[in-house]
């Protein structure tokens with residue numbers, strides 16, 4: 001989830017204080033708490049896995065069904081160097097685990113400006129004080145367009161941190177372009193359709209760090225939401241905690257070390273006129289091990305108007321109002337995600 005700069009005590013500091021109880025502002029209302037005692041689903045249900053090296057006649061139907069039924073899937077043979085994935089996780093974890101609190105605080109994001117770059121803990125800016133906080137710290141990097149990129153604001157440690165993030169950013173952009181072309185073709189659209197509709201990519205890379213939580217049954221690492229932009233590409237470590245909502249049930253996204261999780265976001269649902277769905281997802285916490293994920297968001301410019309593709313509207317009529325992306329973002333941050341409420345407001 002892209003982030004808004006508001007200061008709060010880093011969750012890592014709370015976790016290190018070895019408190020047995022989480023502070024009240026992290027306690028979810030009963031209906032939103034994860035049910036840690038549930039049985040695993042009968043068949044080992046998980047998100048689909050798609051091999052991008054398959055020929056299109058096999059690949060595109062698989063992709064179409066994953067986008068239609070889930071909005072989230074793993075990809076393998078994605079072309080991103082595996083070593084780079086490992087390095088990205090390693091530098092992210094090194095920032096959180098090797099620097100002390102005062103070193104990390106040098107990178108604090110600007111509390112007064114939405115979606116600011118840097119280190120923080122609090123995602124939503126709310127006028128009210130009753131926002132329930134996520135059990136998560138993060139570092140947000142602005143990476144595209146290149147004019148937003150200023151590596152001097154990124155961690156200096158380890159020494160190759162900035163190079164890894166720059167290389168990772170390029171590779172994520174390439175993969176996103178490849179996926180948008182395949183997703184367009186799987187709907188019978190021109191391969192450039194989705195990318196043309198999104199326009200120049202605004203790319204942010206958010207490293208999320210979820211420290212061990214003394215009361216995981218009461219908290220969420222990250223509240224239920226769909227991502228607001230077009231396509232999110234996510235890697236995680238081997239701890240596990242990402243869940244996707246499918247037919248009213250939370251399904252665990254099993255960590256797969258070399259795979260990348262593709263999460264369709266709200267603007268893709270609008271552009272595809274609802275043929276493909278954005279995935280509602282959340283992160284749960286655990287009491288044993290810190291967890292790390294790296295989400296790379298690809299969004300339209302705030303000045304961009306997003307509307308359903310005309311070819312799809314011709315088939316079934318428009319299902320969503322067009323939306324100025326900047327207004328969508330504003331509403332997301334002020335009202336909060338609460339699942340897909342902002343997208344639902346556009347439904348015709």
Ligand SMILES: O=C(O)CCC(=O)C(=O)O
Nearest residue numbers: 001002208242283293295
């Ligand atoms: O940590 C995760 O697995 C989920 C992160 C996420 O959904 C986000 O940053 O939007």
Ligand SMILES: [Fe+2]
Nearest residue numbers: 001226227281
């Ligand atoms: Fe997300």
